[in-house]
Amino acid sequence: MARRYDSKTTIFSPEGRLYQVEYAMEAIGHAGTCLGILANDGIVLAAERRNTNKLLDDVFLSDKIYVINEDMACCVAGITSDANVLTNELRAIAQRHTLQFGEPMPCEQLVMRLCDIKQAYTQYGGKRPFGVSILYMGWDNRHGYQLYQSDPSGNYSGWKATCIGNSSAAAVSILKQEYKEGETDLYEAQLLALKVMSKTLDMTKLNAEKLELATLVRKGDKTEILVKPADKVKELIKEHEQREAKAEAAKQDKATAGKSKDK
């Protein structure tokens, strides 16, 4: 029955749904995971890299994380070619603002502008929506560090920590438990990101080749956006594994202590 109402984006179904938009979000549910965490002193984005063929030439350091302007970066989940078009547009929008106002574009305004474009593809024109969800991290002088998420419907919202792509629901529930607002610094946020990734991804061991990690911090009066090179990611993974081992050992001790008490 639904088939009749889902070929054109510009039509509501009898239940009041836009099927094309929902199908687009389905597509994103199968894409590589991205998560973002807002810390006290910075923001971290982590992404699962799916293209890990040995034959791939490493011309591009990053195929999920894009720098938009000096104060903002984003990571994408979904159809890569759609993502390229959108990130190109984001960069152009940001520069047009700077050309007109002589200041860096405030984060929310940029997200809002792109979302208005995404929304247009759900209402008129007869074209399909973009199959991309985007996590944005940025700094501006009005609201400081900010993390936003946008989806194919053109909706966006601000987050303290969130996840998109494969297993995003599981990741978000872990973040809900583990994220401590106001008490997380950037280093802890990165370790938390690794922890969540290792729990939700279907990989037994975290691997620096399969992960992309980027951070945004404010240093003096400049914003520093760093896409971490593989060796730095390896260090963090090591730290994460050491902590996991310690936690495991502590659990074991508690279990054996309990047992001996019972005796």
Next chain:
Amino acid sequence: MALECLIGIKFDDFVLIATDMSHIQSIMVQKSDDDKIHKLSSHLVMAVAGEAGDTTQFAEYIAKNIQLYKMRNGYELHPSSAVHFTRHTLSTHLRSREPYFVNLLMGGYNPAINKSELYYMDYLAASVPVNYYAFGYGGMFTLSIMDQDYHSNMTREAGYELLKKCIGEVKRRFIINLPKFRVRIISKEGISDMPTIIAEGEAA
């Protein structure tokens, strides 16, 4: 246009803008209580002189766009960004069939960084930040007075006296009679009026 006089002086904590109040068409004074200072936002004004009609049109266009930004985003543009926007608009129109023939002084205060700002902008969309400037023939008589007596840390009273001295010189030496000058002050508290200056004394 050259017969009009716009004066702007920037001090450490405030900016003074003074404009003459005559609207002249050929040999007639059409209006002697004209307000050439337009309010753009809570801490920014624009004094305009130039082609009749272009002045109001351009000033209102900029003012409404700046208000639209505030409505859309919930906060105002900083004075420096608003000036950049104005210059960009002016220069785009310059290279089209509809150039605006206006000279502007934009004076404001940025409460976020506690700085006063004053910008010169002419009809060719050249814009620079300045400590003081005066447009028009009146400027020829007053710039040297400001060169001599200006200090950035003057009080409001001292700044007002400096303005009075400049306007007195215009009365003494300029062939056109510009009897009254409207004065506005922009500071951390916002925009407010100061008493109108009516130059006294005889022509030289």
